[in-house]
Amino acid sequence: MTGGFEAPGTPPTAVLSAVVARVSALADRLGVPAAEVFDLGRLSAASGVPEPVVAALLSGRPAGEPDVQARFVQRLDLLRRTRLKPNGRRYTQQEIADGAGMSRQQAGALINGDRRPTMEHCDAIQRFFRVHAGFLTAEDPEALAVALQHTEQELLQQLADRERAAAAADDPLERLLQDHGVRGIAWRAAQLPTDQHRDKVAEWLDMLLESVKRPDS
Structure with a gap:
């Protein structure tokens, strides 16, 4: 099992163990408390598995x-x-x-x-x-694994958002696009009263593009 994908035929308990490990690692990386990602009530409602069984399965004990x-x-x-x-x-x-x-x-x-x-x-x-x-x-281990896979996707999205925000902080063009978006910038430029004003915006964007030093450029 690699990269978050389990081989076909993998026992549900093994799938669950792998998902728990990945979610734990993501939570640690994001600084999210384990009590939050492994909240018994939330996981029970999401999976249909009774809370005592959720607790047992998360601790590695056979249950269900x-x-x-x-x-x-x-x-x-x-x-x-x-x-x-x-x-x-x-x-x-x-x-x-x-x-x-x-x-x-x-x-x-x-x-x-x-x-x-x-x-x-x-x-x-x-x-x-x-x-x-x-x-x-x-089966209860499979149902719990599915619920935790949704948690895993949410944490991965949080991590991606954090990394994008960090990149934007170091990149003025990226920050501009994050704040306003291409359409937003174009719309604002279109509202300017004259071609001279719009040319100034285009000139400013050209200067900004030239000032950005991208790793692959």
Whole structure:
């Protein structure tokens, strides 16, 4: 496993371990507290994995619900508790049934664990709650790894933004473009009253370009 990509067939626990290591390294580099990136409540809500299981998996201990139906019931319950209606209330069984294209009796049986879900049931409910495919059924280590991969992408974006800001601080042209953008500069130049004023802007930009010493120039 290199460069943040795991080989096909890698066990979920190994994938999780690799993602945890990468996220930890990024957090250290950015100065983000580990308690923030590995917040149990946030990761539980994002992955559907119960908080005690998240804690165990992050510490490297084997944990998780092996039965698919039991995982489905756990995660559907979590979705109902964390993905609320705009008024802050839970979706009713009837609303879930209507949104997922099934009867209220079917929805109730699935919610209560009285009926084993099919892939069609899972897909329909995942679409209703707007979560990714596999949210309701993935093994706990895999589900947690997916949630942490989103965290990893956020941290990578923060790192890229920081590096761009640092580069802009040392580069007047880069700083100008960061502050205003090419379109912004062009728009401001277009608002000037005369060609003479616009020529001054062009002359100034030419001077700025000549003054910038780029490493590859």
